[in-house]
């Protein structure tokens with residue numbers, strides 16, 4: 001690993017259009033990932049400021065999911081580093097050098113990053129409450145009472161207070177995804193990653209999930225969201241990041257982007273999805 | 275279009291009634307035939323003098339037979355318990371990313387599933403012929419702790435080793451299938467939440483794999499019970515061999531085989547009940563909430 005620890009300091013603010021450019025809470029540098037000789041990410045950089053909502057869009061297969069999964073190291077990048085709130089994921093600083101950490105320590109680092117999947121991935125053998133208290137109890141060491149209380153608050157917040165003891169399979173897709181969001185929030189993450197959270201939903205359930213996410217963004221949660229919901233991206237995002245062929249093609253404010261993408265490929269993509 | 279489809283539906287109505295009536299008649303006829311055949315078989319068996327039914331009752335609770343029952347059930351449970359532990363271990367090796375470990379596990383499964391149970395039992399029983407003494411051999415230095423193989427591996431040990439290894443090979447594959455059937459999304463969600471790999475296994479993967487594996491596990495216990503009857507070839511007094519010892523002396527072969535069959539049926543029945551109870555209990559846990567209104571009404 002040749003990357004130096006100074007990467008945690010904010011990089012040049014040219015890419016993002018945040019005028020005051022506070023220290024980024026997410027800072028990814030040079031992420032490279034290949035699958036069996038097929039290079040999926042070509043050295044992606046991404047800075048996200050605290051409280052910012054970034055929407056990642058782009059054609060299918062452009063590497064959006066892989067980027068997100070490299071950010072919380074569900075996928076180990078071949079090169080590059082992701083720093084979350086000063087912590088380089090997967091590494092520890094020892095005598096000024098970065099040393100790779102073991103699986104258990106990496107797991108603990110991941111707790112700072114919440115993730116919501118396209119397929120919900122609720123623990124099928126646990127009730128909604130058990131889904132919400134498992135990680136807070138075992139990773140954060142909360143007492144049963146504290147964890148239950150936190151679960152109750154979050155479920156109320158996503159409008160599912162009455163589903164505490166239900167099993168996931170008895171819930172609709174929209175309800176399951178709201179539980180999944182609450183489960184991630186129960187860890188009090190510093191940043192939330194969403195990978196196409198509404199793509200697996202019936203159309204009539206999309207709004208109930210988007211509403212929860214809209215509230216979350218308004219409350220100041222830092223969010224990185226892969227989505228095909230262009231309306232949501234336009235309304236809620238602070239920044240649009242367009243990916244194509246494993247690289248960031250352009251990034252700008254939604255106003256700029258939806259008025260006229262800067263690149264020809266950006267314009268072609270937008271014509272197709274609108 | 276509408277004319278055709280309405281004509282078609284009228285045709286359906288015309289045919290539906292008599293066809294349904296004819297089907298019901300058929301079902302009644304089949305039921306009657308089945309009952310008659312069963313009755314004929316039961317009465318026939320009861321009246322066949324060769325069955326010697328009056329001997330079945332007393333032999334059913336003969337102390338030698340009861341001891342045999344205990345030996346068969348005990349061997350089943352003991353080798354099943356050992357095979358579960360070993361099977362999970364072999365499955366873990368088989369799934370490991372260490373090539374040599376995965377290869378060794380695959381070879382183990384192949385060998386012990388391919389060789390018939392009966393052959394394996396004979397091998398273990400006759401181990402003394404192959405290695406007269408057992409101990410740790412060091413080439414050029416001789417053997418440490420050599421004991422006579424025949425002393426260590428009697429029929430019971432041979433039977434337990436044979437049954438356990440054979441069963442381990444089957445369970446390893448079943449367990450591996452159970453783990454493979456847990457969607458990867460479950461592991462990823464656990465990892466994303468910050469659960470350690472061990473915690474993910476304990477709390478997320480294992481409980482779900484276990485649920486998937488339970489029905490096959492039940493079937494394996496029943497097969498294993500019946501496989502224990504093979505130990506009669508190495509002169510171990512299980513249920514079957516105990517009966518064979520008795521009828522070798524008095525030639526009451528048929529009633530004793532009836533006694534043996536009844537016991538196997540009773541034990542298998544109990545095992546099946548236990549299995550469906552366990553399945554229902556595990557199933558309940560994910561369906562309990564499915565219909566809250568109906569449950570409230572009860």
Ligand SMILES: Nc1ncnc2c1ncn2[C@@H]1O[C@H](COP(=O)(O)OP(=O)(O)O)[C@@H](O)[C@H]1O
Nearest residue numbers: 035036040058059060061062063064065066067
């Ligand atoms: N685990 C994997 N193994 C092999 N190829 C993969 C894997 N994950 C993703 N890919 C490939 O990487 C490319 C980018 O995938 P992905 O990041 O899922 O794109 P997107 O989310 O933008 O649709 C695709 O060509 C996909 O087939």
Ligand SMILES: [Mg+2]
Nearest residue numbers: 064065066196
């Ligand atoms: Mg994707």
